[in-house]
Amino acid sequence: MSKTRKMLVSGAGIGVFTLAWMCLLMLGCGSTATAQVEPGQAMPDFKLKDLNGKEHSLADYKGKIVVIEFCSHNCPYSRGTDPQLIALAEKYADKGVVVIGIDSNTPNDVESIKKYAEEKGKKYPILKDVDNVYADKVGATRTPEVFVIDKEGKVAYHGAFDDRKNPEKPGETPYVENAVKALLDGKPVETPTAKAWGCTIKRK
Amino acid sequence: MTFTTRKFGWFALAGIVSVLPVFSCSAQPPTPEELKNAKVETITVASVEQKLKEGNGKVVVVNLWATWCPPCRAELPDLNAFYKEADKDKIAFLSLSVDDAEEQEKTVRPFVAKQHLAFPVYVLKDPDLDELSKKLGVELDGAIPTTIVYNREGKPSKPWVGGISKKELEDLVKQNL
Numbered sequence: 001m002s003k004t005r006k007m008l009v010s011g012a013g014i015g016v017f018t019l020a021w022m023c024l025l026m027l028g029c030g031s032t033a034t035a036q037v038e039p040g041q042a043m044p045d046f047k048l049k050d051l052n053g054k055e056h057s058l059a060d061y062k063g064k065i066v067v068i069e070f071c072s073h074n075c076p077y078s079r080g081t082d083p084q085l086i087a088l089a090e091k092y093a094d095k096g097v098v099v100i101g102i103d104s105n106t107p108n109d110v111e112s113i114k115k116y117a118e119e120k121g122k123k124y125p126i127l128k129d130v131d132n133v134y135a136d137k138v139g140a141t142r143t144p145e146v147f148v149i150d151k152e153g154k155v156a157y158h159g160a161f162d163d164r165k166n167p168e169k170p171g172e173t174p175y176v177e178n179a180v181k182a183l184l185d186g187k188p189v190e191t192p193t194a195k196a197w198g199c200t201i202k203r204k
Numbered sequence: 205m206t207f208t209t210r211k212f213g214w215f216a217l218a219g220i221v222s223v224l225p226v227f228s229c230s231a232q233p234p235t236p237e238e239l240k241n242a243k244v245e246t247i248t249v250a251s252v253e254q255k256l257k258e259g260n261g262k263v264v265v266v267n268l269w270a271t272w273c274p275p276c277r278a279e280l281p282d283l284n285a286f287y288k289e290a291d292k293d294k295i296a297f298l299s300l301s302v303d304d305a306e307e308q309e310k311t312v313r314p315f316v317a318k319q320h321l322a323f324p325v326y327v328l329k330d331p332d333l334d335e336l337s338k339k340l341g342v343e344l345d346g347a348i349p350t351t352i353v354y355n356r357e358g359k360p361s362k363p364w365v366g367g368i369s370k371k372e373l374e375d376l377v378k379q380n381l
Contacts, residue, residue, distance in 0.1 A: 166307065195345065199348065
């Protein structure tokens with residue numbers, strides 16, 4: 001391939017990538033998820049790959065309490081919950097609690113998610129939901145958006161991580177940790193849903 | 205370098221330069237003049253109803269956003285262009301920010317100033333989702349940006365969740381004019 005041709009091809013590649021990225025950034029997405037899984041209902045199963053290509057399914061974690069957070073390293077509100085989520089994962093790991101991150105944002109590629117996760121020391125699995133198929137299935141619309149699933153595979157809590165008003169300041173009520181504690185103690189979850197602001201999941 | 209390559213090089217450079225404002229809009233702090241001209245006000249959720257009523261007889265566009273939300277920031281140039289061209293006798297625009305109201309002078313005002321937003325931005329104190337949903341007459345799930353268009357009788361459209369382009373907003377408004 002001549003030097004000129006190589007430059008043309010790489011230039012075109014950059015142009016196409018830039019345009020595609022800008023379109024995604026500028027347009028976001030006007031579509032919304034439809035069916036929303038609510039507390040008491042069975043959490044639909046998934047088969048999604050982690051950042052190293054290993055496939056995970058919800059069925060793999062049967063008998064455990066599972067915390068699923070729809071996340072995005074490009075959303076400050078989602079990033080803001082990471083220190084508390086990492087701490088929660090470590091605190092309850094030996095009590096049979098599993099934390100899983102799911103990134104359904106179309107513009108977020110595996111490499112950038114992996115780089116961020118390594119920088120932040122995220123040790124729990126982060127799964128890439130290609131084409132937001134699973135987000136659509138459970139009706140997830142924003143990041144962060146959390147589902148806490150009990151040992152029987154039913155949703156025990158759905159909503160905000162906590163009641164923060166500022167992306168970087170933890171809220172006063174840790175909804176997710178409260179739900180986990182209640183499940184571990186065999187008590188009902190006092191607040192099974194809590195709405196909160198978050199960044200729209202950028203869909204396909 | 206051949207003529208074609210050179211031409212493409214200029215094209216690529218122009219492309220990159222055109223993208224730069226998206227990344228660098230907050231690189232330089234706003235000037236005192238820009239800060240002074242920024243129309244930012246803090247309001248309670250209770251007063252949102254009144255703000256909606258002020259648009260009685262007009263099509264009202266409500267946009268919910270925050271400075272920390274990337275897709276919200278991305279759609280603002282389109283919303284700004286829409287507002288500047290809109291017939292203000294027929295269309296009202298209500299921009300509601302869910303940023304932390306206590307920190308709005310450090311976050312929202314500089315952002316609005318730098319973006320030269322022509323419309324006033326109202327920062328909500330304690331934006332409780334259920335309360336705000338009641339005031340706006342729609343079911344909000346917390347995902348932003350969200351845009352709602354009210355027809356001249358005050359009936360809301362289904363909330364548009366996610367970024368909206370100028371063309372998409374114009375089409376929504378036309379359906380309600």
